[in-house]
Amino acid sequence: MVKVVLAYSGGLDTSVILQWIRETYRAEVIAFYADIGQGEDVAQIQKKARATGASKVYVEDLQEEFVRDFVYPMFRASSVYEGQYLLGTSIARPLIAKRQVEIARVEGAHALAHGATGKGNDQVRFELAYAALAPELAVIAPWREWHFKGRRDLLAYAEAHGIPVEASPQRPYSVDRNLLHISYESGVLEDPWREPPKDLFQWTTDPENAPNEPDVVELEFERGDCVGINGERFSPCEVLRRLNQLGAKHGIGRVDMVENRFVGMKSRGVYETPGGTILYVAHRQIESLTLDREVMHLRDQLAPKYAELVYYGFWFSPEREFLQSAIDESQQRVTGTVRLKLYKGNVTVLGRKSPYSLYDASLATMEEDDGSYQQRDAAGFIRIQALRLRTEARMRERKSGSQKEARED
The missing domain is CATH 3.40.50.620 (HUPs)
Incomplete structure (x- = not known):
């Protein structure tokens, strides 16, 4: 057989x-x-x-x-x-x-x-x-x-x-659930104008009915991974499980979207991703403190491609593994703590700190600084950056003048 x-x-x-x-x-x-x-x-x-x-x-x-x-x-x-x-x-x-x-x-x-x-x-x-x-x-x-x-x-x-x-x-939805999310498709959701029924959502509280008191949570990161919550260390699975509980309580992580499937059609999907939404926001915040500007901007150019590879099914592909190696290298100093407020469907950032912080208050201050940044230097910087813009403006001016003379003749 x-x-x-x-x-x-x-x-x-x-x-x-x-x-x-x-x-x-x-x-x-x-x-x-x-x-x-x-x-x-x-x-x-x-x-x-x-x-x-x-x-x-x-x-x-x-x-x-x-x-x-x-x-x-x-x-x-x-x-x-x-x-x-x-x-x-x-x-x-x-x-x-x-x-x-x-x-x-x-x-x-x-x-x-x-x-x-x-x-x-x-x-x-x-x-x-x-x-x-x-x-x-x-x-x-x-x-x-x-x-x-x-x-x-x-x-x-x-x-x-x-x-x-x-x-x-009566309830013909296609539902997929795991530790990261719940997805809903088909049935009444096939009309993208129709609001999802209230009884559709199985996980998260309706933000309108979420608690009137927020929760403040501190997430600890090491090399880009969340390893602790409020000073207590947990395994990755337990981190996500606990954040799911907090996020679901406050109605966080609901998404209703029309997306482009790999096979070429648009489809409407409704998602609940409570803990994942909290993790995503927190990770971006600790990166904002610890990643070099050019590294962050380059990674942000690669992120949509990485997402596309995952969505399309190319996890076990050489290009995804190549991107993963570069991304993991960028995360070596993405370590620190992010403080968040969870309230009625929103994740609000309250603070972030890191032993690898690239933020220098003596440089960023609007008050008197330590003299390491000379404001007059910015004039030359701007002149150099504007050089090509001035050159193009002069060219347009000459071109416009020539055309005007031609019309007058």
């Missing part, structure tokens, strides 16, 4: 896919569930996969690896896709694919399978990772093969085969 390892979530799509692969390919299906902070009952997931026909079920806690080896390197790059999306789903896929490949090799599997739609980004992310890590394995992508037209067809199939699912025609 063909042996297939399926990236299994226990949701509507992969529950139907598990049964469909067994029927269509007469295959033995091994289900792999990666626990990256979905908050689900893993024992129930395992039981459900068995009941749906999986020959074996792997359920693995990858939360620490997820934050340490994927989320933190990405946050060191200060990467945001199209100015809004903190890449919560995108960054999870390479980790799931990596472990899926490892299981396939242990089990002697012939193929890898995923539940990504043929219209979306995840199919690309999974399959580019498979290609980089296990080019010899076949790939089964049911959404590109079967006759089902949409999620309503899947619900009907699940009902016919006795497969329990949480989705329903």
Whole structure:
């Protein structure tokens, strides 16, 4: 028999896919569930996969690896896709694919399978990772093969085969959750003019209903990574978990955007990223104190490209690894503490300090300084910077004068 390892979530799509692969390919299906902070009952997931026909079920806690080896390197790059999306789903896929490949090799599997739609980004992310890590394995992508037209067809199939699912025609959202974020797509969200329903959000408090008293938090960074909160050190996973609690309490991290998918279409996504939003703001602030201007500006030119690589699925690519090396080098002195206020959906910076601070009060002061900066020197600096502008202005003036004389003649 063909042996297939399926990236299994226990949701509507992969529950139907598990049964469909067994029927269509007469295959033995091994289900792999990666626990990256979905908050689900893993024992129930395992039981459900068995009941749906999986020959074996792997359920693995990858939360620490997820934050340490994927989320933190990405946050060191200060990467945001199209100015809004903190890449919560995108960054999870390479980790799931990596472990899926490892299981396939242990089990002697012939193929890898995923539940990504043929219209979306995840199919690309999974399959580019498979290609980089296990080019010899076949790939089964049911959404590109079967006759089902949409999620309503899947619900009907699940009902016919006795497969329990949480989705329903009344709440047909596609939801992806992990320790970094929750994403919502489809259903009423496919109308970009329509406001997301109040009951859509599962994690964060509505900012209007958030506490009237703020929380002040201090985050400690070492080499670009947050290592402590309010003077207490934590692992990367625990840092994100605690910041999620604080951010969710104050309604931080909601995003509603229309984004450009890699496959060429626009789609509307709604996201909750409470802890990640706090981390992003804090990291930018400690960098503002410790990064050289030209290094920061160069990194900021690279950040959109890095975000694009993650979003498109090129985590296991030489160009992403090249950028990561440069970015990690830039973070060697990104160490210090940032103080933030969390209040009704906002993250407000109150202060920052670092033993590697490049901020020199004696230079920046508007009062009498120590004499190391001579203000008169700025005149020559400005004259040199303005040289090309004056040259162009004179050229335009000569050109205008010549044209005027020609018209008068």
